Amino acid sequence: MEEYIDTAEPVGSKTVQARAGLDCSSATIRNELMALDREGYLEQPHTSAGRIPTAKGYRLYVNELMAHRDVSHEEADRIDAGFSGGAEAEKLISQMSHMATELTSYPSLTISAPKAATVKRVDLIYLDPNSFIIVLLLSDDTVKNKLVHLPFSFTQTMITRLAAVFNTGFTGLTEEHITPELITLTERSTGDTMGLTSVIAGFVIEVLTSSRGVGASVSGEANLLKLPEFKDPDKAHRLINYLSDANNLTALTGQPDFGDVKVLIGPENAAAELRDSSVVLASYNAGDNMRGIIGVVGPTRMDYSAVAAKLSYIAGGLSRLLGGGSAPPSGFGKLMIKGEEHDG
Amino acid sequence: MEEYIDTAEPVGSKTVQARAGLDCSSATIRNELMALDREGYLEQPHTSAGRIPTAKGYRLYVNELMAHRDVSHEEADRIDAGFSGGAEAEKLISQMSHMATELTSYPSLTISAPKAATVKRVDLIYLDPNSFIIVLLLSDDTVKNKLVHLPFSFTQTMITRLAAVFNTGFTGLTEEHITPELITLTERSTGDTMGLTSVIAGFVIEVLTSSRGVGASVSGEANLLKLPEFKDPDKAHRLINYLSDANNLTALTGQPDFGDVKVLIGPENAAAELRDSSVVLASYNAGDNMRGIIGVVGPTRMDYSAVAAKLSYIAGGLSRLLGGGSAPPSGFGKLMIKGEEHDG
DNA sequence: GTTTGGCACTCGAAGTGAGCGAGTGCTAAG
DNA sequence: CTTAGCACTCGCTCACTTCGAGTGCCAAAC
Numbered sequence: 001m002e003e004y005i006d007t008a009e010p011v012g013s014k015t016v017q018a019r020a021g022l023d024c025s026s027a028t029i030r031n032e033l034m035a036l037d038r039e040g041y042l043e044q045p046h047t048s049a050g051r052i053p054t055a056k057g058y059r060l061y062v063n064e065l066m067a068h069r070d071v072s073h074e075e076a077d078r079i080d081a082g083f084s085g086g087a088e089a090e091k092l093i094s095q096m097s098h099m100a101t102e103l104t105s106y107p108s109l110t111i112s113a114p115k116a117a118t119v120k121r122v123d124l125i126y127l128d129p130n131s132f133i134i135v136l137l138l139s140d141d142t143v144k145n146k147l148v149h150l151p152f153s154f155t156q157t158m159i160t161r162l163a164a165v166f167n168t169g170f171t172g173l174t175e176e177h178i179t180p181e182l183i184t185l186t187e188r189s190t191g192d193t194m195g196l197t198s199v200i201a202g203f204v205i206e207v208l209t210s211s212r213g214v215g216a217s218v219s220g221e222a223n224l225l226k227l228p229e230f231k232d233p234d235k236a237h238r239l240i241n242y243l244s245d246a247n248n249l250t251a252l253t254g255q256p257d258f259g260d261v262k263v264l265i266g267p268e269n270a271a272a273e274l275r276d277s278s279v280v281l282a283s284y285n286a287g288d289n290m291r292g293i294i295g296v297v298g299p300t301r302m303d304y305s306a307v308a309a310k311l312s313y314i315a316g317g318l319s320r321l322l323g324g325g326s327a328p329p330s331g332f333g334k335l336m337i338k339g340e341e342h343d344g
Numbered sequence: 345m346e347e348y349i350d351t352a353e354p355v356g357s358k359t360v361q362a363r364a365g366l367d368c369s370s371a372t373i374r375n376e377l378m379a380l381d382r383e384g385y386l387e388q389p390h391t392s393a394g395r396i397p398t399a400k401g402y403r404l405y406v407n408e409l410m411a412h413r414d415v416s417h418e419e420a421d422r423i424d425a426g427f428s429g430g431a432e433a434e435k436l437i438s439q440m441s442h443m444a445t446e447l448t449s450y451p452s453l454t455i456s457a458p459k460a461a462t463v464k465r466v467d468l469i470y471l472d473p474n475s476f477i478i479v480l481l482l483s484d485d486t487v488k489n490k491l492v493h494l495p496f497s498f499t500q501t502m503i504t505r506l507a508a509v510f511n512t513g514f515t516g517l518t519e520e521h522i523t524p525e526l527i528t529l530t531e532r533s534t535g536d537t538m539g540l541t542s543v544i545a546g547f548v549i550e551v552l553t554s555s556r557g558v559g560a561s562v563s564g565e566a567n568l569l570k571l572p573e574f575k576d577p578d579k580a581h582r583l584i585n586y587l588s589d590a591n592n593l594t595a596l597t598g599q600p601d602f603g604d605v606k607v608l609i610g611p612e613n614a615a616a617e618l619r620d621s622s623v624v625l626a627s628y629n630a631g632d633n634m635r636g637i638i639g640v641v642g643p644t645r646m647d648y649s650a651v652a653a654k655l656s657y658i659a660g661g662l663s664r665l666l667g668g669g670s671a672p673p674s675g676f677g678k679l680m681i682k683g684e685e686h687d688g
Numbered sequence: 689g690t691t692t693g694g695c696a697c698t699c700g701a702a703g704t705g706a707g708c709g710a711g712t713g714c715t716a717a718g
Numbered sequence: 719c720t721t722a723g724c725a726c727t728c729g730c731t732c733a734c735t736t737c738g739a740g741t742g743c744c745a746a747a748c
Contacts, residue, residue, distance in 0.1 A: 012711050025721050030712070048711050048727045125467050125479060133487055135469060135479050143477055143489045222565060222588065225581040233577050237569040244566065356740050369692050374741070392698045392740050 010050030069305040101220030106298035112215040113290035122166040129153035175208035216249040229299040242273035282315035285323035354394030445564030450642035456559040457634035466510040473497035519552035560593040573643040586617035626659035629667035
């Protein structure tokens with residue numbers, strides 16, 4: 001297994017003997033290999049070649065045989081350094097995605113949890129008779145703003161009044177609560193005949209809608225090109241294309257209901273494009289009982305233990321920083337690897 | 345030339361005869377080809393192959409022979425649709441970068457002009473005794489905000505006073521004006537002993553600093569993999585890696601002092617990684633007499649006229665939307681292609 | 689003097705086949 | 719149950735051949 005992970009070449013009986021330092025002859029090992037072959041853990045690309053692990057073999061290795069590994073001190077330091085900046089959520093996640101790519105040299109992907117955010121507070125800053133700034137504080141403590149220029153003029157008094165009405169009438173609402181009726185009602189109670197209310201409500205809806213969608217991204221796709229598995233540019237191109245579609249990403253990860261780390265090996269992936277690649281995912285606590293996902297995509301022949309340890313460490317850090325008031329997930333620090341058997 | 349652009353295969357005398365529909369025999373064409381070969385416009389990969397254009401040949405073609413082409417109606421409509429969203433500058437540029445990739449099927453790059461922004465206005469929104477929002481309006485009308493939580497409490501009065509002082513003392517300043525002395529002075533005049541001033545000033549500096557850096561990005565790198573020129577994954581990997589470094593991008597484009605469109609053919613590029621690729625750049629007016637750049641990277645064998653027309657159209661649109669008050673560049677709409685002869 | 693047909697020549701691409709060798713399965717002895 | 723031995727398989731490499739597109743050059747033709 002480990003020899004194949006290192007070299008990507010079929011492994012023969014003598015190589016196993018040498019690498020594992022077993023005190024039995026290659027013939028004995030051949031017999032064992034034959035048995036494993038029969039049981040479906042190994043296969044031969046052609047009759048007179050060594051063996052390579054099957055997906056079933058990888059599964060066994062990942063579930064039972066693989067040595068648990070922690071990140072090295074240098075790696076931990078490097079990851080911690082990335083966290084120390086203390087940036088906002090979105091930036092932090094993107095930084096960690098790049099960190100994952102750097103540490104594993106595989107493309108990494110992130111999927112941030114959807115947030116059913118509500119409005120916590122609306123502020124309007126009057127600039128001049130034609131412009132003002134809308135500042136929106138959401139329930140998850142993100143702040144969004146927009147500078148509005150209008151072709152007609154209004155007074156500071158009107159802006160102040162609008163802010164007051166929005167602050168009492170719109171707090172706690174999700175976007176489906178903001179109906180045309182509510183807007184008409186607000187217009188009436190502020191005496192707004194110029195459509196300022198619609199402008200502001202429009203921005204509120206826009207922000208709430210966009211915060212609802214899950215954010216998915218990939219980075220470091222070019223790393224695939226270094227791998228012998230992707231020496232065919234077409235194959236690489238297909239996978240990269242697949243990964244570049246955010247919908248595919250959310251589909252591949254499924255629900256983040258797994259414990260800490262999840263490994264999807266080759267054919268366990270639903271998508272054809274991923275059938276001979278593997279995906280390692282770690283989920284993190286993103287506050288409000290929501291979970292985000294960070295993961296990498298690589299060849300089936302992947303150093304699962306090392307990759308899992310790194311992602312787990314990164315996800316743990318993200319949980320700590322983004323999880324906010326909530327307690328960190330109970331399994332944090334301990335590496336639990338779960339997978340799904342895929343029917344097929 | 346055009347045959348080679350289409351097929352990427354060396355072109356022989358008979359093919360030229362057929363494609364161009366010349367009423368002379370292949371022998372005559374052979375004589376002409378030999379002459380062009382001697383003068384350095386064409387070369388042969390090996391003795392018994394057809395001819396391919398040299399960089400010098402491309403230069404001649406681009407400068408003098410190439411038919412000027414406009415974008416098709418469908419393309420124009422598609423680009424216009426991309427503009428109609430009317431988003432903020434950063435998003436708009438990124439959208440147009442993707443548009444360029446889609447239309448040309450080559451990776452596209454953007455470099456946005458650095459802005460020496462200053463503070464136009466500072467607002468502080470008091471939320472509760474431990475938190476407030478900083479809202480920063482910059483001279484280029486972008487708005488930045490930050491939610492601040494502090495481990496000690498303060499009053500609304502203090503926040504109001506700070507906002508007033510910042511608004512009189514910090515407007516019109518660039519980041520180098522914000523010295524420790526100014527902060528001390530501000531602290532004294534507001535009676536702030538808790539370090540609120542430093543927190544706010546820190547954010548101001550952060551925003552001004554980040555707005556100063558040039559933003560450079562690439563998208564659609566994977567498109568290279570489809571090209572026969574990049575059937576060697578290593579070569580593709582080297583170029584993609586090169587492009588992923590923002591410093592390289594700013595270096596390759598040089599100063600945006602060219603008219604409308606600039607074409608850099610193969611060895612005209614300073615960077616070794618680009619020696620057998622070409623870059624087409626279009627510059628746009630980004631307001632305040634600053635210029636941004638949008639461009640694509642592709643094989644030397646590239647349909648320069650089509651690519652240039654598309655980029656020029658996109659850049660024109662960006663100028664219109666971002667150029668703000670300033671007049672659009674005089675050359676807009678007319679395609680001017682300039683290049684640089686590269687010594688060597 | 690330019691154009692044209694003819695012709696020998698070049699050289700990469702594609703195809704062929706022998707030899708190599710890593711690795712196998714099987715068998716028989718320990 | 720392990721091990722040495724052995725015949726066998728089959729992809730890889732490499733030398734060799736063939737094929738053909740395309741060339742340069744020359745002499746005849748317009």
